[in-house]
Each structure stands twice: as C-alpha cells, then as structure tokens.
Amino acid sequence: xxxxxxxxxxxxxxxxxxxxxxxxxxxxxxxxxxxxxxxxxxxxxxxxxxxxxxxxxxxxxxxxxxxxxxxxxxxxxxxxxxx
Numbered sequence: 640x641x642x643x644x645x646x647x648x649x650x651x652x653x654x655x656x657x658x659x660x661x662x663x664x665x666x667x668x669x670x671x672x673x674x675x676x677x678x679x680x681x682x683x684x685x686x687x688x689x690x691x692x693x694x695x696x697x698x699x700x701x702x703x704x705x706x707x708x709x710x711x712x713x714x715x716x717x718x719x720x721x722x
Contacts, residue, residue: 678703688713 642648642656661667680688680703686696688706692713700706 676702676704680706 642660643653646652648656657663662671679685679701685701685706688710689696689700692709694700694709700709
C-alpha cells in the first residue's frame with residue numbers, strides 16, 4: 640500500500656512493481672485472486688457507482704471487481720459520448 644500511496648504509479652508501473660516485489664508463486668497468485676474476488680466495497684461506494692451508472696442500489700452487484708468494471712465502463716461511455 641505504501642508504494643501506491645507514496646508513488647501514485649500508473650497501472651503498468653504498479654504491475655511491474657508487483658512482478659519485482661510481490662509473491663508471484665502460484666499459491667501467492669491464488670491467494671491474491673481470492674482476496675480480490677471476495678472483496679466488497681462499502682455501501683456508500685456501491686451506491687455511488689450504481690447511481691453513476693443509472694442503476695438503483697441493490698445487492699445484485701456487490702463485489703468490488705464487478706462494481707469496478709461497471710465504474711470503468713460508465714466513465715468510458717461518458718467520455719466517448721462527450722467527444
């Protein structure tokens with residue numbers, strides 16, 4: 640976390656840091672993937688992401704990976720439509 644907070648790396652810089660400093664063993668990767676897929680945003684974050692996408696808040700989309708994808712696509716479409 641300190642690397643990200645202190646350096647504010649790009650996505651690629653962060654990926655490179657993980658490869659150089661992280662646990663890239665199969666068990667390490669499996670553990671991280673489980674942590675990512677099981678993470679849930681707090682209620683406020685979920686509500687904001689769904690509202691920005693024009694969706695009512697519901698527990699149907701609760702996990703962070705899917706909410707993050709929805710947030711990314713919402714931003715992408717907003718940017719494309721504003722061009």
